[in-house]
Amino acid sequence: MRTTSPFLSKSKYLSGLQCHKLLWFQYNAKDQIPAFDAQTQAIFDQGNLVGELARKLYPNGIEIAGVANDFGKILGLSKEVLSHRRPLFEAAFKSGNAFARADILNPVGRNEWEIVEVKSSTQVKEVNLHDLALQRYAYEGAGLAISRCCILHIDNEYVRKGEIDPKKLFKKVDVTEQVASLIKSVGPNLRTMAGVIAQKRYPEVEIGPHCSDPYGCPLTELCWKFLPEDNPLTLYYFKKEKAFDLIHQGQLDIWKLPASIELSDKQQIQVEALRTDKTYVDKNGIREFLGQLEYPLYYLDFETFGTAIPLYDDVSPYQQIPFQYSLHIVDAEGKKPKHESFLADGAKDPRPEILRTLKNSLGQKGSIVAYNASFEKDKLKKAVEVYEQYIDGYSKIENRFVDLLVPFKAFSYYNPNQHGSTSMKAVLPALTGKSYEGLEIKEGGTASLEYLRVTFGKVTEKERQKVRKQLEEYCAMDTEGMVDIVEELQRLLAPIGAILI
Ligand code: SF4
Known part of the structure; x- marks a missing residue:
């Protein structure tokens, strides 16, 4: 002491x-x-x-x-x-x-x-x-x-x-x-x-919203380890305070929640899928989504970074700047995808080059599929506001975007292995069995840090090339994953109804 x-x-x-x-x-x-x-x-x-x-x-x-x-x-x-x-x-x-x-x-x-x-x-x-x-x-x-x-x-x-x-x-x-x-x-x-x-021993403190407010606590892994995988905090769009209340009452598993707990339709699907260990599939919803797709399909994904001190002219603090994209193009259903990519090099603003290459690659017709498409659209829109020569090109593609997140947000498909998340990182392995696990870079935050490090920091050329290859692999996985997800959704289609499989 x-x-x-x-x-x-x-x-x-x-x-x-x-x-x-x-x-x-x-x-x-x-x-x-x-x-x-x-x-x-x-x-x-x-x-x-x-x-x-x-x-x-x-x-x-x-x-x-x-x-x-x-x-x-x-x-x-x-x-x-x-x-x-x-x-x-x-x-x-x-x-x-x-x-x-x-x-x-x-x-x-x-x-x-x-x-x-x-x-x-x-x-x-x-x-x-x-x-x-x-x-x-x-x-x-x-x-x-x-x-x-x-x-x-x-x-x-x-x-x-x-x-x-x-x-x-x-x-x-x-x-x-x-x-x-x-x-x-x-x-x-x-x-x-x-x-x-x-004190000789640490004080007992229950976990709660304070574990991430105002800062993420480094002891979360230690204090939260008693929580099962599907605990109230994983309930889809469930209020955090309510989730912690349930945990404090000893309600740790969502599949054991008493019927008196009010749940939304989507939360009920989540709990039911877990109880029955079955995937929920609303074929009508999936059909409606797939019906919007027009071939050729252009699967697009951006990686971005945002810095407190803007690196380029016409950029605000923390504005997300795209530095990389991956594009998989599928000409017709069942056809093998073609892959194109872009990864900025050097210290100059990557946006004009991204706009120029995409203008050529996205063709004149066909759906542009992105996961949470408003992100990609917003980055393009902000870029053409500065590089006005591309405004026309953007206005022609703006309406071609289709958001692959939509059927998952609508719970037209829900697999218990998603654990309440509709992010691509949760959906891809649950639906297709593929994952980011084998990759060196597994998520966007690391991708942007690594890009900034090898582009603006002092690293050897060997290290720079190694990381650039990892960035290419990671971004390609995002669009390849989208191709796989759409193919799986197509496979799931059967005449009518919603089913648990
Ligand atoms: S995770 Fe951190 S903030 Fe939360 S109870 Fe443990 S020590 Fe406290």
């Missing part, structure tokens, strides 16, 4: 507000917390880039260098530079067990300071206010006069034109009043958290 009260930095304080069990593990069983996954690490890396850019708004600032855990050194340095009355980056001060290092501490007037927290989000979130409350508490407790608290976040209305202009990219919001209303809770919270950390 700890005998001294440990420092609570802003991130630990926020963890403590989210869940006492998580906080306990962070101090007492750190080795049991899994390392950040690549996606989370990428978010942090992006945050660092955003932070560096924000500092340009405060020229002549002083960075408080120092090893993160050498509290004495960074506290001493921070105190030393206060008298310079210049913006300070990561200045460290403590009060009791509260420890703060604001992104920017900006001098105001003769002896006051403004705390500026830089966020890569596009709006102020409640969690940011708690973050600032802890910092203000620590700074004021250390004797600094804080006149203002601000959040500097990304302005999603910014559109890049030439060099990034930090003055336009960021939006500064004064949250002094909201932070003031939270200050009085900081002291009691810190005392409670110190008590939690000092």
Whole structure:
């Protein structure tokens, strides 16, 4: 058991507000917390880039260098530079067990300071206010006069034109009043958290919506492992709060739910399919969907990335930019598909090349099949708004799109192995037996991170080529999978009715 009260930095304080069990593990069983996954690490890396850019708004600032855990050194340095009355980056001060290092501490007037927290989000979130409350508490407790608290976040209305202009990219919001209303809770919270950390055993905390709010908890795998595969959280479009209520009441398996629980038609199909271990097939619904398809069929899938700091002109923060597509073309029912693909190379905007090649490849007639087609349509629409020479071409293909997600969202087909999901990743293996398992890249988030890494990062040519091949394989799987899904749906068709098979 700890005998001294440990420092609570802003991130630990926020963890403590989210869940006492998580906080306990962070101090007492750190080795049991899994390392950040690549996606989370990428978010942090992006945050660092955003932070560096924000500092340009405060020229002549002083960075408080120092090893993160050498509290004495960074506290001493921070105190030393206060008298310079210049913006300070990561200045460290403590009060009791509260420890703060604001992104920017900006001098105001003769002896006051403004705390500026830089966020890569596009709006102020409640969690940011708690973050600032802890910092203000620590700074004021250390004797600094804080006149203002601000959040500097990304302005999603910014559109890049030439060099990034930090003055336009960021939006500064004064949250002094909201932070003031939270200050009085900081002291009691810190005392409670110190008590939690000092406990011999972690506190029992039930799982709940807080496991992913405000941040995804790294202990989810540990705390959620008692849940069976088909638990109330997998019920299709079932309210999360209601699902957690059922779990807390001990209703863990959806196929055992009492009849008194009100379920929608689709949720009933899901539960019934599980109880009977049979697939639900509404042949009329499938027939209606397949009836819309006009050969030749063009199965199209985009991979995209979105960055907080736009990489190209005419792009907004986090706007999804397509960098790759796969296209399988089937000329007539039963014919072998032909494959075409595009994967951007080099640092230039990939959109014109995508528009140009697709214009040639998509032909004049035939359905363009995509899974969640509004995504592909939206990316094309946004691209032609900038590259106007392709507007005509786009208006000709816009109405040719058919969404393969529709029959699954309508539950015209539902297989218990989908576990309540209608995503392609759930439908493909359930319906066709094929899966992404053998691939190095298995989902879109990894695809965009890997693309950015090998296109803009420092990697060997061998590594770059290896990853590009993996990207090609992954994207091709998406469209090949769609071909397989449509063929399976065609096979399932029989004269009439809805059946469990
Ligand atoms: S998974 Fe949920 S209950 Fe478990 S530590 Fe994290 S937030 Fe707490």
